[in-house]
Structures are given as C-alpha cells and as structure tokens.
Amino acid sequence: xxxxxxxxxxxxxxxxxxxxxxxxxxxxxxxxxxxxxxxxxxxxxxxxxxxxxxxxxxxxxxxxxxxxxxxxxxxxxxxxxxxxxxxxxxxxxxxxxxxxxxxxxxxxxxxxxxxxxxxxxxxxxxxxxxxxxxxxxxxxxxxxxxxxxxxxxxxxxxxxxxxxxxxxxxxxxxxxxxxxxxxxxxxxxxxxxxxxxxxxxxxxxxxxxxxxxxxxxxxxxxxxxxxxxxxxxxxxxxxxxxxxxxxxxxxxxxxxxxxxxxxxxxxxxxxxxxxxxxxxx
Amino acid sequence: xxxxxxxxxxxxxxxxxxxxxxxxxxxxxxxxxxxxxxxxxxxxxxxxxxxxxxxxxxxxxxxxxxxxxxxxxxxxxxxxxxxxxxxxxxxxxxxxxxxxxxxxxxxxxxxxxxxxxxxxxxxxxxxxxxxxxxxxxxxxxxxxxxxxxxxxxxxxxxxxxxxxxxxxxxxxxxxxxxxxxxxxxxxxxxxxxxxxxxxxxxxxxxxxxxxxxxxxxxxxxxxxxxxxxxxxxxxxxxxxxxxxxxxxxxxxxxxxxxxxxxxxxxxxxxxxxxxxxxxxxxxxxxxxxxxxxxxxxxxxxxxxxxxxxxxxxxxxxxxxxxxxxxxxxxxxxxxxxx
Amino acid sequence: xxxxxxxxxxxxxxxxxxxxxxxxxxxxxxxxxxxxxxxxxxxxxxxxxxxxxxxxxxxxxxxxxxxxxxxxxxxxxxxxxxxxxxxxxxxxxxxxxxxxxxxxxxxxxxxxxxxxxxxxxxxxxxxxxxxxxxxxxxxxxxxxxxxxxxxxxxxxxxxxxxxxxxxxxxxxxxxxxxxxxxxxxxxxxxxxxxxxxxxxxxxxxxxxxxxxxxxxxxxxxxxxxxxxxxxxxxxxxxxxxxxxxxxxxxxxxxxxxxxxxxxxxxxxxxxxxxxxxxxxxxxxxxxxxxxxxxxxxxxxxxxxxxxxxxxxxxxxxxxxxxxxxxxxxxxxxxxxxxxxxx
Numbered sequence: 017x018x019x020x021x022x023x024x025x026x027x028x029x030x031x032x033x034x035x036x037x038x039x040x041x042x043x044x045x046x047x048x049x050x051x052x053x054x055x056x057x058x059x060x061x062x063x064x065x066x067x068x069x070x071x072x073x074x075x076x077x078x079x080x081x082x083x084x085x086x087x088x089x090x091x092x093x094x095x096x097x098x099x100x101x102x103x104x105x106x107x108x109x110x111x112x113x114x115x116x117x118x119x120x121x122x123x124x125x126x127x128x129x130x131x132x133x134x135x136x137x138x139x140x141x142x143x144x145x146x147x148x149x150x151x152x153x154x155x156x157x158x159x160x161x162x163x164x165x166x167x168x169x170x171x172x173x174x175x176x177x178x179x180x181x182x183x184x185x186x187x188x189x190x191x192x193x194x195x196x197x198x199x200x201x202x203x204x205x206x207x208x209x210x211x212x213x214x215x216x217x218x219x220x221x222x223x224x225x226x227x228x229x230x231x232x233x234x235x236x237x238x239x240x241x242x243x244x245x246x247x248x249x250x251x252x253x254x255x256x257x258x259x260x261x262x263x264x265x266x267x268x269x270x271x272x273x274x275x276x277x278x279x280x281x282x283x284x285x286x287x288x289x290x291x292x293x294x295x296x297x
Numbered sequence: 298x299x300x301x302x303x304x305x306x307x308x309x310x311x312x313x314x315x316x317x318x319x320x321x322x323x324x325x326x327x328x329x330x331x332x333x334x335x336x337x338x339x340x341x342x343x344x345x346x347x348x349x350x351x352x353x354x355x356x357x358x359x360x361x362x363x364x365x366x367x368x369x370x371x372x373x374x375x376x377x378x379x380x381x382x383x384x385x386x387x388x389x390x391x392x393x394x395x396x397x398x399x400x401x402x403x404x405x406x407x408x409x410x411x412x413x414x415x416x417x418x419x420x421x422x423x424x425x426x427x428x429x430x431x432x433x434x435x436x437x438x439x440x441x442x443x444x445x446x447x448x449x450x451x452x453x454x455x456x457x458x459x460x461x462x463x464x465x466x467x468x469x470x471x472x473x474x475x476x477x478x479x480x481x482x483x484x485x486x487x488x489x490x491x492x493x494x495x496x497x498x499x500x501x502x503x504x505x506x507x508x509x510x511x512x513x514x515x516x517x518x519x520x521x522x523x524x525x526x527x528x529x530x531x532x533x534x535x536x537x538x539x540x541x542x543x544x545x546x547x548x549x550x551x552x553x554x555x556x557x558x559x560x561x562x563x564x565x566x567x568x569x570x571x572x573x574x575x576x577x578x579x580x581x582x583x584x585x586x587x588x589x590x591x592x593x594x595x596x597x598x599x600x601x602x603x604x605x606x607x608x609x610x611x612x613x614x615x616x617x618x619x620x621x622x623x624x625x626x627x628x629x630x631x632x633x634x635x
Numbered sequence: 636x637x638x639x640x641x642x643x644x645x646x647x648x649x650x651x652x653x654x655x656x657x658x659x660x661x662x663x664x665x666x667x668x669x670x671x672x673x674x675x676x677x678x679x680x681x682x683x684x685x686x687x688x689x690x691x692x693x694x695x696x697x698x699x700x701x702x703x704x705x706x707x708x709x710x711x712x713x714x715x716x717x718x719x720x721x722x723x724x725x726x727x728x729x730x731x732x733x734x735x736x737x738x739x740x741x742x743x744x745x746x747x748x749x750x751x752x753x754x755x756x757x758x759x760x761x762x763x764x765x766x767x768x769x770x771x772x773x774x775x776x777x778x779x780x781x782x783x784x785x786x787x788x789x790x791x792x793x794x795x796x797x798x799x800x801x802x803x804x805x806x807x808x809x810x811x812x813x814x815x816x817x818x819x820x821x822x823x824x825x826x827x828x829x830x831x832x833x834x835x836x837x838x839x840x841x842x843x844x845x846x847x848x849x850x851x852x853x854x855x856x857x858x859x860x861x862x863x864x865x866x867x868x869x870x871x872x873x874x875x876x877x878x879x880x881x882x883x884x885x886x887x888x889x890x891x892x893x894x895x896x897x898x899x900x901x902x903x904x905x906x907x908x909x910x911x912x913x914x915x916x917x918x919x920x921x922x923x924x925x926x927x928x929x930x931x932x933x934x935x936x937x938x939x940x941x942x943x944x945x946x947x948x949x950x951x952x953x954x955x956x957x958x959x960x961x962x963x964x965x966x967x968x969x970x971x972x973x974x975x976x977x
Binding site: 131134135141142143144146149151152223227230235236237247250257258260272 | 646657661952
C-alpha cells in the first residue's frame with residue numbers, strides 16, 4: 017500500500033490583474049446598485065441651467081438639456097451592465113453548444129457549421145448590429161438579442177477549437193471507454209475543461225458590448241434618450257466638442273473606459289490563473 | 298489461468314485514413330486478426346506508426362474499422378443492441394499511455410474512477426459507486442485518496458494506477474493496455490507491472506498489451522504478435538517469438554532493444570534502409586526494403602500469415618517459412634534415414 | 636497550391652449565397668409593409684395591395700429571394716429613398732473616400748506595429764521592459780476607449796483648445812476648389828492631377844481621423860507582432876542560429892519569417908474591423924463616405940441603402956479573408972505542402 021501524499025500544495029500565486037480587475041468590477045456593480053444613494057440629482061429630470069461646467073452643485077456639470085451629468089454617469093452602468101451582461105451570457109449559451117457540436121461532430125457537419133460561422137463573421141460587427149437595431153428598434157430586449165447574435169460566433173469559434181484540441185486528449189478517449197455518450201463527453205469533460213477560456217472571453221465580450229451599445233446609442237439606433245446611458249450621453253454632448261463644452265462627453269467616456277478596463281483585467285487575470293494552474297499540474 | 302474460452306476476437310481488421318486534399322489513404326492497419334482467450338495476455342509489439350495503437354482503438358470501439366469484425370462474447374460490435382453495447386463497455390476497458398493526460402485534470406480522481414459505474418448505470422447509488430471506486434483504488438495499492446484528490450496531486454505511477462483502478466472498477470473481462478508504462482520511470486514501471494500482474498492473477502482478466510518495450514513483454518505476455526506497417530508479421534507464444542523468431546523483422550526488433558551484450562548482436566539482423574510510407578505501400582512484403590534476405594519474389598505479393606509447422610507459430614515471410622519448413626523436413630528426413 | 640486555391644474558390648460560392656441570404660433576411664425584419672413605406676401613409680389600402688402584388692411581396696419567400704438574387708446579379712441593390720438614387724451608385728460614389736481613409740490608416744498601423752513590435756521583441760534590456768509596461772498600459776487603454784469618443788477628444792484638443800487642425804468637417808476645404816474626379820479618392824486624384832492646394836487641404840483633413848483610427852487599432856496588432864516575434868526568438872532554431880554566430884540581421888530575418896503568418900492573419904482581419912471602425916469616425920468628421928451614408932440610412936430608416944452597405948461590407952470582408960488564406964498558403968510552406976486551409 018502506498019499512501020498518497022499531495023506532491024504539491026495549491027499555493028496562491030500572485031495575480032494582481034485578477035485582483036484589481038475583480039475589485040474594480042465589484043466597485044462598478046456597487047455604484048450601479050447604490051446609484052439612487054450616490055446620485056445628487058434625478059438622472060432624467062432637468063435640475064439646473066443647461067451646459068453648466070462642473071461646480072459644487074453639479075459635480076460634473078450639466079448637459080444641453082440641463083440634466084446633472086454626475087447623476088447620469090452613476091446611473092448609466094445599470095443599463096450598460098444589464099445589456100452587456102445578459103447579451104454576453106446569451107451569446108455564450110448560444111455559441112458554446114454550437115461550437116462544441118461543430119468540433120465534435122465528424123466531417124461534413126462540423127465543416128458546414130464552421131463555414132457558416134465564417135460567413136456570419138464576415139458581416140462587420142458594428143455595421144450589422146447598427147443595421148439590425150435600426151430595423152427592429154432599440155428596445156432593451158432587442159439590444160440584448162442583437163448582442164447575443166453578433167457575439168455568438170466568437171464563442172462558437174472558441175469552443176470549436178477547444179473541442180478539436182481536447183478531443184485528441186486521452187482523458188476524452190477514457191471517458192468514452194467509461195461509457196460517456198457524446199453529449200456526456202461534451203458536457204462532462206469538454207465544457208468544464210474549456211471554462212477558463214470561455215470566462216476570459218466573456219469578460220472581454222462584456223467590455224466590447226458596452227462599447228458597442230454606446231456606439232449604436234451614439235448614432236441613435238440603440239438606447240433611447242433621455243435614458244442614462246454612456247453612449248447616449250456622449251452622443252448628446254458631441255456638438256459641444258467643437259465649441260468647448262467638453263464635460264458632457266469626457267466624463268461618461270472615462271466612466272465607460274474604466275469599466276471596460278476592469279473587465280479586460282479580469283479577463284487577463286483568468287488567463288494568467290489558468291496558465292499558473294496548468295504549469296503546476 | 299489461461300483456458301480455451303475466447304473472450305474477444307477481431308477478424309481481418311482494416312483501417313485506412315483518408316489523406317486530406319488527396320484521394321490517397323494511409324493504410325494504418327491491414328488485415329489484422331487476433332484472438333484473446335480468457336486470462337490471456339497478448340502483446341502487440343512494433344515501432345511507432347506500425348498501427349498497433351489503431352488496432353487497440355478499434356477494439357475499444359473508439360474508432361470504426363474500415364472493414365473487418367470485432368466480436369465480443371459471440372456478438373459483433375456493430376450488431377450489438379443497447380444492452381449488449383453496455384455489457385461490452387463494462388467488459389472491455391482500457392489503460393492509456395500518458396497517466397496525467399488520461400485523467401480529466403478538472404475532476405477529482407475518485408470521480409474519474411467512478412465514472413464507468415455511473416455512466417453504465419452499474420451502481421446502486423452514488424454512495425455505492427464511491428465505495429466501489431475506493432475499493433478499486435485500494436486494490437491497485439492506492440490508499441489515502443480523498444474525494445478532493447486531483448490528478449496533479451499525484452505522482453505519475455499513482456496516476457497510472459488510478460487509470461488501472463478505473464479500468465477495473467466494472468470488473469471487465471478484457472483490458473487494452475496501450476503502452477501503460479512508457480511514460481513512467483523504471484521503478485514506477487515495475488510497480489505498475491506488478492499491479493497488472495496481480496490483477497490478472499486474481500480476476501482472470503485478459504490483456505491486449507500494446508508496447509514497443511520487449512523487456513516488458515517477456516515478463517507479462519503469453520502470446521506475442523509483431524506488427525510492421527499495419528500488418529501482423531509474426532504471431533506465436535511468447536517463448537517461441539523470443540526463441541525461434543522466424544521473421545527477419547522480429548529478429549531486427551529484438552536486436553535493437555534486447556541484451557546489452559555486443560557479442561549477441563551478431564545473430565540478429567540490423568535494420569537498414571528506408572521505411573516505406575504507409576500511403577504508398579510497395580506491392581510485395583512491406584519489409585522487403587529493409588530486409589537482409591529479401592529476394593525478387595518478396596516484392597511481388599504480400600506474404601500471407603501462415604501457420605508454421607510448429608503449432609500456433611504464424612509468420613508472414615515466404616523465405617523463413619520455407620527455410621523453417623526445410624529444416625523441419627530435413628530433421629524429419631534425418632530421423633527417417635538413420 | 637492550385638488545388639488549394641481551387642477548393643477555396645469553390646467554397647466562396649455557397650458563402651456568397653449565404654451572405655446574400657442574410658442580407659435578404661434583414662429586409663424581411665423591417666416593420667410594416669414595404670409597399671406602404673414606398674407609397675406613404677396616405678395611400679389607400681387598395682393601392683398598397685396592388686403595389687404589393689406588383690412587387691411580388693405576397694410570393695413565397697424562396698421566389699422573393701431568387702428575385703432578390705437576380706437583382707443583385709444585375710447590380711440592382713434597390714433605390715435609396717433619401718437620395719432617390721440607386722443604392723449601388725450611392726455607395727460607389729462614396730466608397731473611394733472610405734477605402735482611402737481605411738487604407739491610409741491601415742498602412743500607418745502596420746508600419747507602426749511592425750516597427751514598435753520588432754523593437755520591443757528584440758529589446759532585452761531595461762528599455763525593453765519599460766517599453767513592455769508602456770505597451771501593456773497602452774493596449775488596455777486603446778481597447779477600452781470607444782473610437783468615436785476618442786475621435787471627439789481629438790477634435791476638442793486639436794481643433795478647439797489648440798487650434799492646430801483645420802475645421803474637422805469634410806475631406807477638404809472647398810475654398811481651394813474641387814478636384815477632378817478620376818478614382819474618387821481625393822488623395823489619389825489630387826496627386827495625379829497635381830492639384831497641390833486641394834491635396835494639402837485634404838491631408839490637413841485626413842490627419843485627425845487617421846490618428847483616431849490608428850490610436851485605437853494599432854494596439855492589438857502591435858501585441859501580436861510582439862508576442863509572435865518573442866515566441867520565435869525563444870525557439871530552438873533561433874538559439875541555434877545565435878550559437879552559430881549568425882549576424883543579428885539574419886536572425887531578425889529568420890524570426891520575422893516564422894512570425895509572419897499569424898501577423899498576416901490578424902492584420903487582414905483588422906482591415907475588415909476598420910470598415911466598421913470607420914463608420915463612426917466618418918460621422919464625426921463628416922467624411923462623406925459609406926460609413927456616414929450607413930449612419931444616415933439608419934437615422935432615416937432607409938432600409939434599401941442600409942441593406943446595400945451591409946451586403947457590400949460583408950462581401951469585402953469575405954474577399955479579404957480569401958486573400959488572407961491565399962497569402963497564408965504562399966508564405967507558409969506547411970499549408971502549401973498539405974493543401975489544407977486555415
């Protein structure tokens with residue numbers, strides 16, 4: 017009898033990106049949650065003169081309708097995170113099974129799925145989203161659906177290559193010998209072993225979706241004004257950049273960029289953590 | 298332990314892989330027939346690329362043969378109904394080459410060992426499954442596995458024994474061992490070999506032992522089949538293969554790995570020449586290009602695997618066969634003409 | 636090689652059909668009747684029904700799709716109701732401006748990414764490490780900042796605060812006259828005709844949108860160059876080349892050759908990303924290209940125009956992907972030998 021002693025103990029590796037990213041995301045979520053407490057004014061009601069520069073009364077100034085920018089900036093993540101979050105989740109739920117199927121199904125089926133994905137990806141992301149939303153209208157469910165559709169191919173692609181790689185691993189053969197049916201191999205072994213890159217990609221997609229939502233809202237095809245949303249705010253204030261009223265544009269843009277950076281850090285952190293784990297194994 | 302009951306049999310197995318972007322095929326396995334008796338260990342030896350792993354994968358049902366049949370307990374693999382298929386899955390198991398890679402890194406090893414019971418609905422409850430998985434682990438000499446132990450917590454030999462436990466948990470009748478010791482250190486190798494030997498002694502399981510390590514073969518195998526470029530070129534009882542070694546390839550193989558004694562090398566052929574591509578196999582004997590005794594007649598037709606005069610010793614070499622027959626005849630004649 | 640090209644081209648046909656089909660579906664999504672949209676809300680129901688019949692809108696969708704395809708083959712993308720022109724003409728007139736903006740930006744991006752990436756990949760000293768940090772922070776920022784926001788910041792800084800740049804409206808100042816139209820690209824046309832005043836004015840107008848696109852889009856390619864070169868430099872054959880005392884110039888050449896295929900792929904994909912990136916940039920700088928046309932189409936519910944832009948943008952992307960595959964086959968001996976695709 018050999019008694020098994022762990023040959024390595026799980027040690028906490030340094031992963032500042034993950035730490036900082038998660039902290040920042042937590043702060044942003046908290047801001048969204050506590051927006052009514054943090055906001056100094058009603059985000060969608062006129063609260064002063066138009067285009068006031070930042071002051072003690074209006075910390076970040078007012079926009080051209082006289083709405084308080086600080087209050088709108090703290091309310092915005094409610095809309096942006098909801099849209100991007102649900103859209104990303106749906107995209108992954110749509111793309112992952114499709115990609116796993118394409119990677120696991122032999123020959124013609126897999127080839128057909130991946131060539132179809134090629135075509136869907138040939139449609140420029142932003143133009144397609146803008147076009148779809150222009151046609152169906154920028155209600156929140158529509159925006160979520162469009163985010164899911166334009167992002168799903170990314171997950172299908174990712175899962176396709178993950179499946180292809182993992183299929184050659186012996187533990188997949190072992191699972192089949194153990195009596196797993198294809199569905200059980202995919203759900204029980206391939207998806208769990210792909211979780212890390214999927215999560216990393218989801219974090220990236222979240223950030224990109226926020227930018228996408230802002231972009232379509234900027235041209236008026238997304239979230240409708242006067243909803244507090246960063247892209248709407250930037251679009252509304254854009255004229256001021258030619259005449260010197262920078263604050264309606266600059267502050268929502270900074271808030272948006274910081275949010276995207278936070279998710280990018282989380283994504284990098286997940287990738288690093290995964291590398292650290294596989295190096296240990 | 299060996300008796301006459303046949304557990305598994307494969308007949309005229311062929312597997313060709315299409316070459317991408319061309320009409321040609323890789324002839325990985327050509328016309329391989331093997332029979333496995335209960336409690337018997339058959340070693341399948343050959344260089345990498347000889348098709349031995351492909352044979353193992355076909356027997357396991359992981360790869361469909363291009364043609365040929367695999368028969369488990371009287372029923373062909375492709376004619377099984379649901380219940381027979383399940384019995385086959387439970388009865389034919391495998392231990393793979395890379396101990397770390399053959400265990401799902403994300404799962405506790407206990408879950409991997411339990412998986413066949415769970416998937417094949419052979420456990421009465423989750424608890425029963427766990428208990429039996431623990432018992433299987435103990436049977437291969439692993440104590441101290443907890444429900445949280447993961448593959449990266451274990452050494453290579455411990456992982457390989459987890460793999461053996463997983464193969465044993467369904468009480469199979471047949472196990473494919475695909476180079477189970479090649480990734481291990483010498484001491485770990487000995488440990489794993491001992492486990493395998495003990496298991497066979499106590500359960501009467503049959504092994505297909507796929508390897509290129511002839512030293513390992515000698516210690517465990519009852520019969521040996523030598524593969525070269527997709528074909529079995531010699532098959533016999535282990536002692537006969539090592540002792541009589543009729544096929545020139547077997548001779549060369551033994552010469553390349555066995556015995557670190559330079560004097561003994563003389564008796565063996567040394568491999569020269571190029572291995573033909575499995576895509577464009579020559580018309581005759583595939584070994585002719587490297588063979589010291591090949592003649593023109595070897596290059597016209599593939600030599601069939603024929604029973605040598607000694608019972609059970611098959612060889613696919615027209616020269617050696619005739620030479621052996623001549624010897625046999627000569628000795629008979631000598632006896633008859635004193 | 637020719638076999639590979641043949642297979643790749645054969646694949647193009649179903650892909651083209653699929654693109655046309657998706658674009659056809661888009662119009663099926665539009666709310667309300669197309670006939671009603673054409674006739675206006677005051678038209679009688681009978682008139683609408685008659686037009687629907689005439690347009691074949693009551694036919695089963697396969698028949699409608701075949702008719703749509705037939706139209707496409709004749710170059711008929713429908714008529715824009717805002718401009719009153721055939722959509723194909725509208726787009727053809729605006730495309731050179733867009734392609735010029737994208738291509739100039741792309742060229743700058745590639746040169747910058749290669750220079751900085753190679754320098755970073757080879758710098759093993761303190762300077763290299765500082766460069767690493769800077770490029771990390773830059774990549775994070777460039778990936779997080781929306782392009783349209785950054786473009787507006789540039790306008791604010793370089794036009795309003797420090798009035799260095801010309802008014803960021805249009806492609807050139809019409810006070811200098813209008814250039815002769817040869818290709819439609821003001822840059823090429825003014826160079827060809829030697830129209831220096833307009834050329835200078837055009838360059839003045841070109842610089843801000845190009846800078847905006849370059850800042851946002853250089854980061855991913857730069858990182859790719861850096862990591863590919865870094866990977867190549869740590870590989871065994873480079874170590875061998877170093878050990879054999881080959882000159883640095885040769886080593887750079889070796890590393891670059893094996894780092895090239897992934898860089899080409901990403902660069903190609905990024906060219907198609909610029910098509911989308913140009914949409915908002917054009918709008919902000921009133922560039923008058925296809926991107927701005929698309930935004931106007933969205934804002935005025937001009938579906939035929941929008942459908943045309945989407946279709947042609949997808950076609951362009953598909954052609955770029957085809958080019959990537961072929962270039963790949965040409966520079967990567969493994970692909971060349973196996974006859975496989977990506």
